[in-house]
Amino acid sequence: MSLLQVSDVGIAFGGVRALVDVSFAVAAGEIFALIGPNGAGKTTLFNIVSGVYRAGSGRIALAGEDVTGLEPNRLAARGLSRTFQNLQIFPQMTAVENVMVGRHLKESRSFLRHLFGLAGPDNRASRAHALAALAEVGLAGHADAMAGALSYGAAKRLEIARALATEPRILLLDEPAAGCNPVETEEIEAVIREIAAAGVTIVLVEHDMKLVMRLSHRIHVLAQGRTLASGTPDEVRHHPAVIEAYLGAHGTTEAARGRA
Amino acid sequence: MALPPAARRYLPVAAILAIVVVLPFVALGSGYHYRLATLVWTATIAVIGLNLLMGFAGQVSLGHAAFGGIAAYAVAVLPAHLGLHPVASFAVGVAAAGLLAAVVGRPILKLKGHHLAIATLGLGILVAMVIQNEAAWTGGPDGMQVPRVEIAGLRLRGAEPWYWICGLACVAAALLAVNLVDSPTGRALRAIHDSEIAAKVAGIDVPRAKLKVFVLSAVYAAVAGGLLALSSGFASPDTAGFLHSVELVTMVVLGGLGSIFGSLVGAAVLTLLPQVLTVFQDYEHLVLGALMIAVMVGLRRGIVPSLGDLLKGRRT
Amino acid sequence: MQEFLQFIFSGLTVGAVYALVALGFTIIYNASEVVNFAQGEFVMLGGMTTVFLAAAGVPLPLAAALAVVATVAVGLALYAFAIAPVRGASTVTLIIITIGASILIRGAAQVIFDKQVHRLPSFSGDAPITLAGAAILPQSFWILGGAAVIVVGLKAFFEHTLTGKAVLAAAANSLAAELVGISLRKVVGLSFALSAAIGAVGGILAAPITFTSYDMGTLLALKGFAAAMLGGIGNPIGAVVGGLMVGLLEAFGAGYVSSSYKDGIAFLVILVVLFAMPQGLFGRAKVERV
Numbered sequence: 001m002s003l004l005q006v007s008d009v010g011i012a013f014g015g016v017r018a019l020v021d022v023s024f025a026v027a028a029g030e031i032f033a034l035i036g037p038n039g040a041g042k043t044t045l046f047n048i049v050s051g052v053y054r055a056g057s058g059r060i061a062l063a064g065e066d067v068t069g070l071e072p073n074r075l076a077a078r079g080l081s082r083t084f085q086n087l088q089i090f091p092q093m094t095a096v097e098n099v100m101v102g103r104h105l106k107e108s109r110s111f112l113r114h115l116f117g118l119a120g121p122d123n124r125a126s127r128a129h130a131l132a133a134l135a136e137v138g139l140a141g142h143a144d145a146m147a148g149a150l151s152y153g154a155a156k157r158l159e160i161a162r163a164l165a166t167e168p169r170i171l172l173l174d175e176p177a178a179g180c181n182p183v184e185t186e187e188i189e190a191v192i193r194e195i196a197a198a199g200v201t202i203v204l205v206e207h208d209m210k211l212v213m214r215l216s217h218r219i220h221v222l223a224q225g226r227t228l229a230s231g232t233p234d235e236v237r238h239h240p241a242v243i244e245a246y247l248g249a250h251g252t253t254e255a256a257r258g259r260a
Numbered sequence: 261m262a263l264p265p266a267a268r269r270y271l272p273v274a275a276i277l278a279i280v281v282v283l284p285f286v287a288l289g290s291g292y293h294y295r296l297a298t299l300v301w302t303a304t305i306a307v308i309g310l311n312l313l314m315g316f317a318g319q320v321s322l323g324h325a326a327f328g329g330i331a332a333y334a335v336a337v338l339p340a341h342l343g344l345h346p347v348a349s350f351a352v353g354v355a356a357a358g359l360l361a362a363v364v365g366r367p368i369l370k371l372k373g374h375h376l377a378i379a380t381l382g383l384g385i386l387v388a389m390v391i392q393n394e395a396a397w398t399g400g401p402d403g404m405q406v407p408r409v410e411i412a413g414l415r416l417r418g419a420e421p422w423y424w425i426c427g428l429a430c431v432a433a434a435l436l437a438v439n440l441v442d443s444p445t446g447r448a449l450r451a452i453h454d455s456e457i458a459a460k461v462a463g464i465d466v467p468r469a470k471l472k473v474f475v476l477s478a479v480y481a482a483v484a485g486g487l488l489a490l491s492s493g494f495a496s497p498d499t500a501g502f503l504h505s506v507e508l509v510t511m512v513v514l515g516g517l518g519s520i521f522g523s524l525v526g527a528a529v530l531t532l533l534p535q536v537l538t539v540f541q542d543y544e545h546l547v548l549g550a551l552m553i554a555v556m557v558g559l560r561r562g563i564v565p566s567l568g569d570l571l572k573g574r575r576t
Numbered sequence: 577m578q579e580f581l582q583f584i585f586s587g588l589t590v591g592a593v594y595a596l597v598a599l600g601f602t603i604i605y606n607a608s609e610v611v612n613f614a615q616g617e618f619v620m621l622g623g624m625t626t627v628f629l630a631a632a633g634v635p636l637p638l639a640a641a642l643a644v645v646a647t648v649a650v651g652l653a654l655y656a657f658a659i660a661p662v663r664g665a666s667t668v669t670l671i672i673i674t675i676g677a678s679i680l681i682r683g684a685a686q687v688i689f690d691k692q693v694h695r696l697p698s699f700s701g702d703a704p705i706t707l708a709g710a711a712i713l714p715q716s717f718w719i720l721g722g723a724a725v726i727v728v729g730l731k732a733f734f735e736h737t738l739t740g741k742a743v744l745a746a747a748a749n750s751l752a753a754e755l756v757g758i759s760l761r762k763v764v765g766l767s768f769a770l771s772a773a774i775g776a777v778g779g780i781l782a783a784p785i786t787f788t789s790y791d792m793g794t795l796l797a798l799k800g801f802a803a804a805m806l807g808g809i810g811n812p813i814g815a816v817v818g819g820l821m822v823g824l825l826e827a828f829g830a831g832y833v834s835s836s837y838k839d840g841i842a843f844l845v846i847l848v849v850l851f852a853m854p855q856g857l858f859g860r861a862k863v864e865r866v
Binding site: 314320322367371373374375377378379381382383385386389393502503506509510513542543544545546547548549550551552553556557560 | 611657658661662665667668669671672673675676677678679680681682683684686687794798801802805836837839840843844846847850851854
């Protein structure tokens with residue numbers, strides 16, 4: 001049974017059909033990539049799977065359980081977390097506090113306890129977990145820096161750390177390498193490999209073809225809201241429709257370099 | 261300052277406590293002074309609550325005076341019409357305000373930005389209108405007397421006892437707020453302020469969290485309103501009105517959004533200013549309006565954070 | 577039936593004033609996304625300035641014209657000193673600023689004018705005209721007619737003049753408008769000037785019936801805002817329709833339900849609209865994209 005099952009998902013925005021009958025399945029422990037030209041609907045699909053948008057049609061199942069239409073926080077409780085393409089860190093909190101927010105579901109939610117000063121144990125435990133997550137993404141030295149002051153690449157890794165803090169079974173990464181220079185991209189790739197090695201299933205949306213081809217076990221290609229192709233990196237690389245719609249000659253070369 | 265974070269957290273509380281304790285010995289020479297200070301303490305309580313809502317959770321309310329009005333009129337109406345003891349009436353009033361906040365909070369907090377502002381404004385005005393119109397119960401536009409409080413034979417009369425009661429209540433209010441900010445709930449609220457969507461994805465039940473802080477801030481405002489009525493012996497419809505709600509919001513931003521000590525500063529400035537200007541009674545609104553604009557244009561982060569920046573060598 | 581008609585006429589009359597306030601809101605909101613709480617003060621200034629100039633001996637038409645000019649000046653000053661310096665500020669900041677401005681203007685009016693209630697003489701006398709059994713004051717026709725002229729004039733301005741179109745362009749996409757050479761400062765400034773003028777004219781037209789005093793602005797702004805929300809904030813037709821509807825609801829509410837809570841009707845409208853249909857009658861629901 002796959003960990004994530006997306007079946008016939010569709011959505012329209014005021015007459016524009018952004019997604020039509022998209023289906024795929026992600027097996028536990030995989031690194032699964034969603035690629036496609038801009039406007040293909042990748043982030044929209046992410047938003048639906050992570051509960052930010054409500055699909056017009058179709059079903060989402062997590063480990064066999066129907067989770068269609070659930071709010072993001074309820075999905076988080078079921079082990080699904082994500083990062084954002086347009087960076088949604090908490091700029092007015094420190095880096096470690098950002099990650100501590102990710103521990104929310106593991107902390108006491110008793111409002112009165114917090115009011116009367118009994119949050120100490122929770123604060124200490126969360127801070128320890130948060131520092132560990134920051135170390136995993138290479139940000140241990142920035143723990144008490146204001147998140148708003150971090151560099152772009154660091155902020156992207158901060159989001160990953162925050163998502164990791166929720167102890168997810170499956171992690172959706174929305175363009176983790178976007179806007180990163182080659183050094184930063186390498187760092188992100190290393191982080192992703194480590195997370196996957198720890199047993200977290202990864203679904204990523206990415207434009208960097210070399211990265212996608214190197215990392216992924218399977219790839220799903222979207223174009224204009226529909227599935228164009230699906231399969232292993234090699235299969236997708238050689239798929240004529242994919243080459244025409246997305247990779248083009250240059251992209252094919254890039255993809256080949258990724259598999260070299 | 262090289263204080264451990266835990267201790268640094270309580271600095272504003274210690275500062276407020278110090279001021280409450282020291283003030284009588286250095287500045288308060290008459291009953292009038294004590295009453296003024298008491299006014300500042302009660303205002304601070306309401307402002308801290310509103311600051312939790314606005315400064316930390318990032319929601320806005322232009323109707324918060326209504327919650328204070330509910331408690332104020334509870335301690336006036338219930339003893340007069342139902343024979344209830346003032347302290348019990350106080351508890352009922354605060355509970356009623358909290359209940360109202362819980363009921364209207366769910367739908368209202370689904371709104372954002374100026375929609376939320378207008379909805380809270382409308383709510384506040386409706387409450388104030390009921391208070392003004394139901395004169396048979398509330399004494400209408402003229403307000404209503406609040407009986408003197410007597411606990412176990414001890415009559416609380418005069419300005420001094422209320423100075424201490426309200427002052428210590430203010431310290432307690434600050435203490436609770438400071439505890440909340442540095443807790444899982446506090447982090448959840450600050451997360452909601454910065455990015456609601458990311459907060460949700462991190463597992464936070466956003467509507468529930470907003471409701472909790474809305475109710476808490478309403479309770480703070482009610483406690484402040486009830487104490488004000490008890491200490492001054494009078495409940496006036498002005499304390500529930502739109503202008504007072506606006507003053508509370510101004511106190512928050514003047515002192516600094518998200519600053520507990522700033523709540524005291526904002527409350528003090530806007531409470532004492534009209535007193536200083538009594539000579540120019542007619543100019544009160546003009547000055548208030550000008551102050552509001554000047555602060556938002558020139559000192560947008562408020563007094564305390566701006567001073568903090570200055571000390572750290574940063575430009576506002 | 578006669579009573580019903582009476583309520584309709586009085587509702588439409590006061591609704592026309594609300595429509596003008598709502599229209600003023602809409603113009604400024606469209607140009608700058610600012611909700612101008614001081615809108616009601618423009619109405620107050622129109623009426624009060626005319627009253628005091630006339631009392632000082634200035635002939636009524638000239639007094640009215642000067643009052644409009646003075647109000648426009650206040651509107652521009654509001655923009656220049658309170659709004660323009662904080663471009664890009666948060667919603668809360670802007671709300672506090674415009675509320676502060678309304679308090680400031682009210683405080684100034686209190687000092688410059690006085691705290692009494694005043695009225696202007698009706699433009700065509702006070703003899704009521706009977707229509708289908710209901711008595712209507714001639715001034716009502718001035719108000720309704722004046723509002724209609726303003727609405728038509730605005731439509732012509734926005735759709736057929738280059739300046740008007742520039743304002744619409746800036747409203748639709750301020751960055752793009754700037755890139756094609758439209759000065760945002762001038763556009764937003766113009767919108768404040770227009771709104772002030774409209775408000776002032778409304779105040780002058782209404783002063784003979786609804787009277788005028790230094791503190792009428794607040795309630796008027798809130799009711800006008802209710803009207804704008806009902807119609808769909810940002811939609812000029814909605815503003816007018818919303819204004820008339822709020823006026824009618826008030827008249828019927830006061831007549832058939834309770835007159836002491838008449839002023840609360842507009843707030844109930846606000847709450848109902850915000851909860852049931854936040855986009856208003858003519859607005860479009862917004863989709864938040866992440």
